[in-house]
Amino acid sequence: MEIHNANKTCWNCPAAILKGNVDFRGCGQSRRIVPKGDDKQLMIECARRPELGHYEPSITFEQCPEWRETEFGYLLKDMRVMILGLDGYLGWPLALKLGKLGCKVSGVDNYLRRDMVMEKGSHTVVPIARMTDRLKTASEVLGVNINFRQMELNDLKALREFIDEVKPEAIVHYAEITAAPYSMVDVEHAIKTQKNNVLGTMGLLWIMKDIVPMSSLLKLGTMGEYGSPLTGRPLFEGMFPNDAVLQWDDREWSMGGELTPRDPHSFYHVSKVQDTYNVYEACKYWWLRSYDIMQGVIFGVHTDEVAAHPDLRTRLDYDEWFGTVVNRFVTQSLLGIPLTVYGEGEQIRGMIALEDAMECMVRLIAAPPEPGQYDVVNQISGLYKIREVADTVAEVGSENHGLDIEIQRLENPRVEAERHPFEVVSSKLSKEHGFFPNVPLEKEIDRMFELLSEDEIMNRIDQKKHVIMPVTRWSGEKKESGVLEVYKPGEKKEEGYKGILDTE
């Protein structure tokens, strides 16, 4: 297969310095380049190859000696990638992976996630080292040297200085408060989530405009921005396709290219929707370039790099605020607690394994959008009902690990549709970026059982089991959910809607 980014040109490259002669209003969304001026030519200079002088941006990545071939496409040599939220579940594995691929990785974190999990009275069940030890081990074991700075993203002066010093060619923005239940605890938690997330992103956008407008921004959204519309309208990748039409009152309009409606599930998800609009506008006003990544629920513990040494592992949470569903079910199985399915359990969600998610990120970093282009990618590898996830965890746990697992349906602490159609379009990653999922759900669940059964981790799981049952309700009450039903895996009949995933 052709390498996915071989034919991208200087136009996509963060090393290109635009020398004018271009009306940017023609770029980005419309993908139409409108040269201005007498000679009608668009000229650039290359920050990495000044000897080329001014030239038309037509050199492809395949032709350019600054881009070298890797297993994930062409990658800019020594590419400077900054990860915001580097200490997190995803930030840490991505830093190691990019470092192994030869990128110059820098990043910031204020350890907020560690603090918030402590606030819940919990801890990561997979022990993680202090940042100084993580960095030392990364250097010794993997030969990866990371330029890390402890920093609050909303400290704009410090962030501006760091970005100015590093001049990143891509910025991955993971540094947000990530939990729906956390944002629903009370007014303080809701405000903290929205301030942290929305203002953090806003500050970053202004700094990028001033210092690194050519750098690509990989901004993490979530599939939860779309919600689960009861009409069954497909969840396109951020924008309506060109041939979409709105019909009303005997009239019709093209919807092609317009942002699709969002229907978030919590105040956390609302913060992501607000980010979406802010990033979209910044691309429009200042010709920044961004992938807004609607990421599904991540599961798992494994990448080759985090598995290389115990001090390189990434965190894994199982508490009712921060634990994501597969991660929670596996730990519950090990504790002998019936798996906690909320409500009917017919809710359908898009998911992806940690290792696959990391590959997607590398491929996107390697294929920057054009100036002014705001692009949305739905990053999932499969659709699953929560009930099915419980069945799968129970099956792998009993067949491969000899566990006897039950499932319990609980009163749903959330406000969400428990039965709904769900059709997701996720074709850009495969069609435009050459990504095909490698890690099936069962395989990663099996790896999780392997790792989490280690004595030290089992002890840690056991120590905090009181944080598992949900008590944070969307109504604002704090009350443990009643048990509606307990059943054995496989007892429930296939029923209701099936998820549809369009990858073509």
Ligand SMILES: NC(=O)c1ccc[n+]([C@@H]2O[C@H](COP(=O)([O-])OP(=O)(O)OC[C@H]3O[C@@H](n4cnc5c(N)ncnc54)[C@H](O)[C@@H]3O)[C@@H](O)[C@H]2O)c1
């Ligand atoms: N994990 C998932 O299943 C999932 C799914 C969809 C989207 N996402 C999104 O992906 C991103 C990363 O998720 P994660 O699971 O790695 O979360 P995480 O909480 O483990 O990582 C985020 C990191 O950012 C840091 N951070 C937060 N606010 C900060 C601030 N103001 N200044 C500096 N550092 C700050 C935290 O301390 C944490 O280490 C988030 O934006 C999240 O919303 C995650």
